[in-house]
Amino acid sequence: MNNNDKLIIGGHEFNSRFILGSGKYSLSLIEAAVRDAGAEIITLAVRRANTKERENILDYIPKGVTLLPNTSGARNAEEAVRIARLARELGCGDFVKIEVMRDSKYLLPDNRETIRATEILAKEGFIVMPYMYPDLNAARDLVNAGAATVMPLASPIGSNKGLATKEFIQILIDEIDLPIIVDAGIGRPSQACEAMEMGAAAVMANTALATAGDIPMMAAAFRQAIEAGRKAYLSGLGRVLTRGASASDPLTGFLRD
C-alpha cells in the first residue's frame, strides 16, 4: 500500500486505520489485541481508569499507543466536559472521544449535547472526536464546533449488526471534509471492510472482538479486512452491475449528429 496513505487526526499521523476498544474483555488480552490489530489508537473509558491501585486499565495499554479517552457516563455536555478535563488530569493526553448518552437502553448518542461539548473542548485545545448519530446537519455543526473527526455509528452499540446506517454514513463521507470514522455496531471484519470501501477513514470496534472466541485472532482479521477495504477504496472500485448485463447495442446508437 502507498506508504503516504496516512490517517491524520488533529495534525497527528497514524498508519493504522483500526481503532480498538478496551472495555469489554480481559485486561491481560489488551496487549495481544493491540499487537495483532496493528492498532495505534485505543479507547478507554475515563470512568474505568478512575480507579485506585489494583489492575488499572491504563497499566495494560502498551507504550507508544495513542490513548483515546472517552466520556462514557456523561448525560449532557457539561458532564462530558468535566470528564474530558479529568482525562487530561489523569495524563491521558489531548485526544478525547465525546460520548453523551441520555438513554441507558440503546446508548444512542445525543447529537445536540455532543455538539455543545465539542465546541467547549475544542476551544480548550482538545483533539475532539465526537461519537454521533449519522445526521448531516449535526455533522456540519460538529465541523463548525471544531471537531477533529466525525464518528457516526453503524448500528446500535454492542449489537454487531453492521452498517445499518450505511446510506447516511455515505452522505457524511461525501459531504464532510474531516475523516469519518465508523464507530459502534461493526460486528464482523467483512462489515469493517465494507465501511472502508465506502471511503471511511477508519473503523472502531470493541464488542466484535470481546465476543469472539479468540480475541487476538479476531483483531488480526479486522486488521486485514480494514486494510483490504482501504486498498479497494484507493484503487477505485469497479462498476457494480445491479441488474443483469449491460446491453451490447447502446440505447443511444440511433443518434446521428
Add this chain to the structure above:
Amino acid sequence: MENQFFIDSEYLSTEALAKKHRLETDPSSRRNHMEYMPGMEQIESDVCANVMEHMNSYDYTKYSVNDVKAALEHETCTIEDLKALLSPAAEPLLEEMAQRARLETSKHFGNTVYLFTPLYIANYCENYCVYCGFNCYNHIKRMKLDKDQIEKEMKIIADSGMEEILILTGESRSKSDVSYIGEACKLARKYFRMVGLEIYPVNTDEYKYLHDCGADYVTVFQETYDSDKYEKLHLLGHKRVWPYRFDAQERALRGGMRGVAFSALLGLSDFRKDALASALHVYFLQRKYPYAEMSLSCPRLRPIINNDKINPLDVHEKQLCQILCAYRIFLPFVGITVSSRESAAFRNGIVRIAATKVSAGVSTGIGDHESKYSGKESDGTEGDEQFEIADNRSLDKMYKDIASEGLQPVLNDYLYV
C-alpha cells in the same frame, strides 16, 4: 408448605407480646397498608398501574413450550415473551435460555463483572416485617455506628481494595435519620469511588440531599409486589405503606440519582408474578427516565437469628437461574446483582450467564469488619446480622475466582459528575 415466621422472644414485655400477637392474628389491628402516612410524599405516576395490570392478569399456566421457543427466537423480547420465559413451561429449556442470556450479557457487558461490598451502619428498626432479622420484635444486639466507627469500617474495607460501597441501615428514621446517613455518604466519598444506598424509602428532597452528599445509586426492594401478601408480612411501621415504597425509585431519580435498583424478595409470595413485576417495574420506569441506570437483584429468603427455619420455599436454584435468564433476555442492558445470600458455586456459574455484579467480603452485621477481615478477636460490641450469608469469600478470593472463570473483575467503572 409455608414458612413459620412468628417467633416470640422471652425478652418482650407482656404488653409488647400482646400487641405482637394481636398484629399477627387480627387484621383489623393493622393500619391500612395502601394509605400514606403523614410526611410521605405522594407523586403522580402511572408506572405502578401499568405493572399491576400485567401482574394481576398473568396466568403462567397458559404458556406452552412452543411459546417459550418462539420467545427465544424473537430478536426483541416482548412483555408477552417475558411472561413465557418466566412460566413453568420454560423450565425444560433452561439451557437454551442460559445460552441466549449469555449472548446478551456479553454484547452489553463483554466479560466484565463488577464487585462491591455492603456496609451496614445501623440495625435499629421500627417495623415488624416477619421474615427479617432486624424486625423490631426480634431480640438481637442493636447498634448504630458513630462517625468514627463508620470511618474505621470504611478504612478497613477500602484497604482491602474495594472501591464501591453500598451503605445500609435498618429502617428507623428516628435512630438513623437522613442527615446521619448523609454524613456516612460524605465519609464514603473519601474512601470509595462509588457510593450506593439501601435505606428506608425517603422523599424526593431527601434523595436530593443524599445525592449531594455523594450517593448516586439507590436500592429499594419491594419485597413482594402482591400488596395483599405484603400486608400480611409487614405488620407494623412505615414500611407497611406499600405504594410509598413502590414509588421510591422514581423519587430517587427525580432527586438526581444516577441509578436505581429493584427486587422482590423471592420466596415471600408467588415468585413468578413477583419476578414479572420486578422486571416490568424496571421496564416502565426506564421508558419514563431513559437516562437512568437500572439494575435488578434477586434475593431469596434466608434464615435469620432466632429463626433458622426460614427458607425460599419453591424458589430453588433452577428457578432462580430461570428468572435471571428471563431478566437478562428481556432487559439486556440492566445490571444484575447476585448477593452473598447465594452459594459460591451458584455465583460462579451465574456470572458466566447473566449476573454482572457480585458482592465480596460481606458482613450483614454492624461494626464487625475488623474481626471478619483480620481474624482479630471480636470485642463483643458488634450489632447482629440481618440474615445469614452463604458465600463469605473475601475480595481477593472473589477476584481470583472470577478471573479464573475467564472473566474480568472490575472494581470501578464510575465517576461522580
